[in-house]
Each structure stands twice: as C-alpha cells, then as structure tokens.
Amino acid sequence: MDVEILARIQFAFTVSFHYIYPPLSIGLGLIMVIMESLYIKTGNKEYEKLAYFWTKIFALTFGIGVATGIVMEFEFGTNWATYSRYVGDVFGSALAAEGIFAFALESGFLGILLFGWNRVKPWVHLVSTVGVFFGSMFSAVWIVVANSWQQTPTGYHIVGDGLNARAEITDFWAMVFNPSSMDRLIHVWLGAFLAGAFLVLSVHAYYLLRGRYVILSQKAFKIALLVATVSSLGQLVAGHSSADGVAKNQPAKLAALEGHFEESAPADMYIMGWVSKKEQKVTGIKIPGGLSFLLKYDFDAPVTGLNAFPEDERPGQINAIFQFYHIMVAIGMFLIALTLYASFAWYRKKLFSQRWLLGIFAFSVFLPQIANQVGWFAAEMGRQPWVVYGLLKTSDALSKSVTANQVLFSLILFFIIYLILFMLFIYLLNKKIKKGPYDESKTDDRPLQSDIAHVITGS
Structure with missing residues (x-):
C-alpha cells in the first residue's frame, strides 16, 4: 500500500482513539464543577x-x-517531517501556549482535585475543580487554534523555497x-459537553433502571440533562455559523459535504443520500434549494x-465526506429531540416514570462520541488534498x-497497544460504575468533606 495512505491511516487511527478521552474530560469537568458548586x-x-x-471516572x-496523546507528537517527526518543518513555527507557538496557559493550570490543580x-476545605477543592476544568478548556483552545490555522491560515509569511x-x-x-478558529472551538467545546453529559446520563439511567442510588441518580440525571439540552441546542447555532465560515473560506469542502458539483448553481440540502x-x-x-437558503436565505x-x-x-472521497x-x-x-422531550417530561414530572426513555439514555452514550468522530473525519477529509489549505x-x-x-x-503495533489500553479503560470504567458512588450496604463508605472539616475545626 502507498506510504501516504498508510501514514494518513495511522494518524487518523491514533488521533481518533485519543479523541475519545479529551471530550469526556472536558464534559465531566463541567459536570463536576456544577455538582461541587x-x-x-x-x-x-x-x-x-x-x-x-x-472525579474518579474523570x-x-x-x-x-x-497516554494516547503523546504518540501523535512523535508521528509528526517520523511520518510527516516536511509538514513539521513547514508548520513548526505555528505549532510551536500554539503548543507552547498550551503548556503555559493550559497544562500548567490543569496539572497544578489536578493533585488537589484527586x-x-x-x-x-470544600471551597478550596471547588477552586481546584474549576482550575482543572478551565485547564482542559484552554488545552482545547490551542489544539483547535493550531488545526484551524491549517484550515484558514492567517498571520504568517513563507520563508525559504x-x-x-x-x-x-x-x-x-x-x-x-x-x-475559522472561534467557530470551530465553540463547536468542539459543545461536543465535549455533550460527550461528558451523556456519559453521566447513561450511567445514572442504568442505576435508575436497576433501582440503585435512586435519589442520587435523579439529581445527577437532571444536572446532566440540563447541560445536554443547552449544549445540543447550542450546537445547532454553532454548526450553522461554522457552515457559513466553510462556505466563505473553504468552498470546495462545503461542496463535498453536500455533494454539490455544478460550478455555480442553486444547491439542494440533503437529509440523506x-x-x-x-x-x-x-x-x-433532499430539500430543493435548501443549502442556498441556509447560506444566503434565498x-x-x-x-x-x-x-x-x-x-x-x-x-x-466525496461520498465518504458526505456520509x-x-x-x-x-x-x-x-440529541436535540431527545433532550427536549426529556426536559418536557421533567417539567411534567414524568421524567423518571418512563422506563423506555431511560433505556434510550442508557445506550445514548455512544452518540456524541460518534458525532465528534465523524465530524472530524468530514472536516479533515474535506480539506484534502491540502494539509495546509492552499499552501501545502x-x-x-x-x-x-x-x-x-x-x-x-x-x-499494527499501535493498534495492539491501543486495543489493550481500550480494554483496560472499559474494564476499569465498568468496575467503577458497578461499584457505584458508595457502598450500598452502608450509609456511606468514606468520611465526607464536611465531616472532616468538623473534626479539624472541632465544631
């Protein structure tokens, strides 16, 4: 097989596997901040x-x-040396900013969080949770900025021949x-909030269906449902804004996303095809002229x-991008329809009496992850044949x-290692979920912060 195809497959595989986890960290960070607050x-x-x-699942x-993110940095040097030389100044600045503004903040508070x-004291721990959450958010900022520069490069000049x-x-x-950076960043953040919220919804729907931790799960479910509803509606706005940006800055990508071939003609919007x-x-x-109306209201x-x-x-690969x-x-x-229906059921005090709805939420954890993955596939494949749009x-x-x-x-080696890591992740995640928030045979299986505070202060 051609070395270019193999190198692209390898990077796509490693980055796709890695991207399972950062969105969960960002989304869970937000949920944890709300719970502690x-x-x-x-x-x-x-x-x-x-x-x-x-926090334990986070x-x-x-x-x-x-662990899975480190590999990609080595791939830049081993498989994509010309690319690394070409964008090194840009990526170096963005990654340095990530280290200074994001990773330092995140790692500085991580020890207190865990x-x-x-x-x-409880308020000190809350500050650490907020610090870790903002650190993960800032980390996403610089990664998305670096990638967005490849899509819409500005603020540079070319040196050498x-x-x-x-x-x-x-x-x-x-x-x-x-x-493109701000539209894409908001889109990524909202996708991360959805990934984290639907993991919480899934786990606590599972508990509710089994009659475990009922009061606790109802509270967690409502928090996550609120985050998921706002985020899913926000994606509708962010997605439209991002599409407008693609139409302006990367018209070939937009044409591929909608399978529009004619050089200049009204464009239909396809529901499926x-x-x-x-x-x-x-x-x-299709909706005849739907894409034209979405972009230009005509x-x-x-x-x-x-x-x-x-x-x-x-x-x-036009069809793959389209799909x-x-x-x-x-x-x-x-997700918009599901969260709005569940919110309406919550308003009518029927949220937890509909077992079929809880069953859907129990399995819905996969949907934001799939959407995040295929969204990136469409964005990156749609940029081809350019790795830096219009330049390289x-x-x-x-x-x-x-x-x-x-x-x-x-x-092959990465596939084996990542498969082992994924199996370990699923095993440990399943173990923590089955164990639950506390030992059900006791009132609680550990002292709470407030209890510790009382012991320390003597109150």
Whole structure:
C-alpha cells in the first residue's frame, strides 16, 4: 500500500482513539464543577458524593487521554517531517501556549482535585475543580487554534523555497483568531459537553433502571440533562455559523459535504443520500434549494460547486465526506429531540416514570462520541488534498525517508497497544460504575468533606 495512505491511516487511527478521552474530560469537568458548586451552596452531601464519584471516572479518562496523546507528537517527526518543518513555527507557538496557559493550570490543580478530598476545605477543592476544568478548556483552545490555522491560515509569511520552505508567524493574534478558529472551538467545546453529559446520563439511567442510588441518580440525571439540552441546542447555532465560515473560506469542502458539483448553481440540502462521483449526482431525500437558503436565505442563490475547482484541488472521497457529515447532523438533531422531550417530561414530572426513555439514555452514550468522530473525519477529509489549505498538499508533507513497511509495522503495533489500553479503560470504567458512588450496604463508605472539616475545626 502507498506510504501516504498508510501514514494518513495511522494518524487518523491514533488521533481518533485519543479523541475519545479529551471530550469526556472536558464534559465531566463541567459536570463536576456544577455538582461541587451545588454542594457548597446547599450543603447537601449527596452532591458531594456525586462529585467524588465522577472525579474518579474523570481521573481514568484523563490518564488514558494523556497516554494516547503523546504518540501523535512523535508521528509528526517520523511520518510527516516536511509538514513539521513547514508548520513548526505555528505549532510551536500554539503548543507552547498550551503548556503555559493550559497544562500548567490543569496539572497544578489536578493533585488537589484527586487527593485533596479529606485534606482541604470544600471551597478550596471547588477552586481546584474549576482550575482543572478551565485547564482542559484552554488545552482545547490551542489544539483547535493550531488545526484551524491549517484550515484558514492567517498571520504568517513563507520563508525559504521548495522543501525548505516554512511558515513563520508575523502576527500571533491573527494566527490565534484566524477566520475559522472561534467557530470551530465553540463547536468542539459543545461536543465535549455533550460527550461528558451523556456519559453521566447513561450511567445514572442504568442505576435508575436497576433501582440503585435512586435519589442520587435523579439529581445527577437532571444536572446532566440540563447541560445536554443547552449544549445540543447550542450546537445547532454553532454548526450553522461554522457552515457559513466553510462556505466563505473553504468552498470546495462545503461542496463535498453536500455533494454539490455544478460550478455555480442553486444547491439542494440533503437529509440523506448517496453520492456518485463518476456521475456527479446525489440520490436521496433532499430539500430543493435548501443549502442556498441556509447560506444566503434565498432558495435560488448560486453556490460554488466542485466543478469550479481544478480536479487535483478537490477532495477525493466525496461520498465518504458526505456520509460522515450527514451522520453528524442526524445525530445532532436526534440529541436535540431527545433532550427536549426529556426536559418536557421533567417539567411534567414524568421524567423518571418512563422506563423506555431511560433505556434510550442508557445506550445514548455512544452518540456524541460518534458525532465528534465523524465530524472530524468530514472536516479533515474535506480539506484534502491540502494539509495546509492552499499552501501545502498532503502528498508533499510526508517524510522523504520513511517506507511503507515501517509505517505499516508501527500501525499494527499501535493498534495492539491501543486495543489493550481500550480494554483496560472499559474494564476499569465498568468496575467503577458497578461499584457505584458508595457502598450500598452502608450509609456511606468514606468520611465526607464536611465531616472532616468538623473534626479539624472541632465544631
């Protein structure tokens, strides 16, 4: 197999596996902040039990996420040396900012978050939880900024020629606030909130269906449902804003997302379909002129299609891009409908009496993860053949000395290691969920923060 294809498969595999965990960490961080804040405000120890339980699961996702993220940095040097040289100044600035503003904040408070339950006052522990949450949010900022610069590069100039050419930053803030970074960052944050919220919803729906930790689970379920409802509705707005940006800055990608081939003509919006690249048509269910209206509020407005671009500057796998994008949209609309229905049932005090609804939530944990993954697939495949849009093609970004056999061997090795890590993650996660927030045979299986505070102060 071609070395470029193997290198792309390897990076796609490693980054996809890694991306299971950071969204969970960000989403769980928000849930933990809310739970601890409610404990501080109300003094209700049930919120503290919930925060303590989800901190243990957060620690598991955080640890696996760090371990799986390191590999990608080595791949830049081994498989993509030309790319690394080309974008090194940009990525170096973004990763340095991540280390200074995000990782230092996150790691600085992580010890207190994990080990300070019985050692610091409740409000101090809340501050540490907020610090870790903001650290994870800031970490996402710099990764998304670096990736968005590849989609819409600004604030740079090119130094050198040929294989020695590289991009140097001339305006750091223009690089940070490039045309796509803020839309994409909000989209990523909301996707992370959904991933974390639906993990909480799934676990506590499971408990409720089995009659375990009922009072605790009802409280956790309501918190997560509120986060999921707001985030799913927010994705509708963020997704539309992001689509507007793609239409303006990456019209070839937008045309691939919707299977629009005509050079300049009104564009339909497909609910579902199948793209024939050879015949240049889409067969499926559509809203005539829907894409034109979505972008320009006019059903007859022309939209730039794939035929407006040279063939060697169009994305290759049009049908795959189309399918990934529409799977993301379909899941997003389903999550909106599901959370709105559940919120209405909550309002009518029928949320926990509908076992079929809890059953859906118990299995819905996979949906935000799938949406996050296929959304990134669509975004990255839609950028092809460019690795830096309009500047550097993927075929030119490869290391010149790496061979197909070397990439294949490391891909197989990574697959085995990541499979073991994933099995370990599932085993430990399942063990923690089965054990639950506390020992059901006792009133509680550990002293609470408030109890410790009373002992220390003598009150």
